[in-house]
Amino acid sequence: MSTELELERPAQPPSFQGISSGRKAKNLTATVLVTLCFTVAVIPLIWVLWTVASRGMESLLRAEWWSHSLSGVRANEDLGGAYHAIYGTIAQGLVTAVIAVPIGILVGIYLVEYGAGTRFARVTTFTVDILTGVPSIVAALFVYSVWISIFGFSRSAFANCLALLLLMIPMVVRSTEEMLRVVPNELREASYALGIPKWKTIVKVVIPTALSGIVTGVMLGVARIMGETAPALILMAYSARINTDIFDGSMANLPLLMVKEFTNPEAAGFNRTWGAALTLILIIMLFNLAATLVSRLSAVKTK
């Protein structure tokens, strides 16, 4: 029995072969290409942000920019500010959120707590997916055809809010749904065991647990819709004055201000356009940052 089985012998150097140069080359090429892809994507981001920051800074440094409107300012004068548009952007974003949040949260609750697994819930999930993909211009045309053509209302900031609503609801539904699914079932069962009805369990136990995630989703949603321009082009009329009533009269918002001013050939027009762009980015970043903070400070306690 001196013949050892081949498998039992310890492996000798020729059994371990180095990686062939062809495979090495392929691996290296892939690494380089993949890293390159990332760099290629970062270039436009930095380029865009740099363009906006360097061109818009001049306007933002004037104190008037934050406190005055463009009412009565001539096209070539570097005076006035974007207060009317900043007000419009924030007001329209908030009004939209106030309407979209309850609807979106209720749909999310239905999908997770009541309808899970039913046929209608599947249809709803599918529609929410489709609604997510509806282009903003189609949402705007829909609001135009119902609100303005059929009901006969005139163009207003509120009509714009209605179109933004269509874009925001699916975002709120998605984040609510995601957060509710993370809430541990033990919490619900503990509540039921105490004899608390389902609706109260949802309102008092499930929602508070998931709240910070929902708030994050809502803030990201508001940040998204504040940059929307297409609905404003169709559903609003621009005004260079401060108008605080979103139901009546012309009103501005930052994207609309940019659309109006980018055709202004004067240097002042250039400053206003990019100033508005920088302001818009800053507001959106602020909302995004707040959303990140909320989610950092109070993540769902799963255990």
Place this chain on the structure above:
Amino acid sequence: MFRSLALGSGGFVVALIAAIGIFLLLQALPSLQANQVSFLTSGEWTTGDPNNMRFGILYLLWVTVATAAFALVLAMPIALGIALFLTQYAPRSLARVFAYIIDLLAAVPSIIFGLWGLQVLGPALVPTAEWLNSNLGWFPLFSDGNVSIRGGGTIFTAGIVLAVMILPIITAITREIFERTPKDQIEGALALGATRWEVIRTTVLPFGRAGYVSGSMLGLGRALGETVALYLILSGASGRAPELSLFDGDATIASKIANDAAEFNNEISAGAYIAAGLVLFVLTFVVNALARWITTSRTGK
């Protein structure tokens, strides 16, 4: 009570989608009946006079589909590379920061991309575009289009800007799927002595293919419906038939609607644009439904 409220909200969302289709159709029908030319096979667009409506979707449809397709061709490989970089190559501690940087791209509003495309990127691309046109002009996609290349308002510029805009969407979805590649598959491949690239080719890519394709479809849907960026970049009415080149211009369905929004002063004229919007709605509906179908049929087991 609460249950029915929640159920009612669900019903409301479903009704909303149906309502979008129905109301757009209702508003478009009178104009389609008043139309003097065929809506689907003509490219004319004169809608000023309600008694002589001549409008067709053909040219707009070409520019819409060409820009979106060009953007997709550019964005798909890069998004795949970024997703692989973030999930397989980047050091764990930096991957989150890098992912955040890519997500920042999605936070920039489209109007700012449009403005950048119009005033900064467009002019910067003109030499490249001219070089392509004069040296590779024999290739149909690079031949002369119906607008001037010097202006920059071409499918070429618009497609590149769109590609940047849909990059974060495709990346986010692809990355999420790649992260879920079963660990034991990856470790198995490593144990067999696979290089990092071979691990990706044999485990990550086959596992994530469906997610990648459906993410790309969502990106396509977004590109088809993008309005303001293209409204700023494309130079508007050329009036000439497109030459099926990347250097065509004019307008996409969405940018045409945005461009002429001020013309909505009578029901019949507005109806023409609503009809175009309906085509866009159907197009994005199909693309998004397809994306969803791919996800559920491949990963829904």
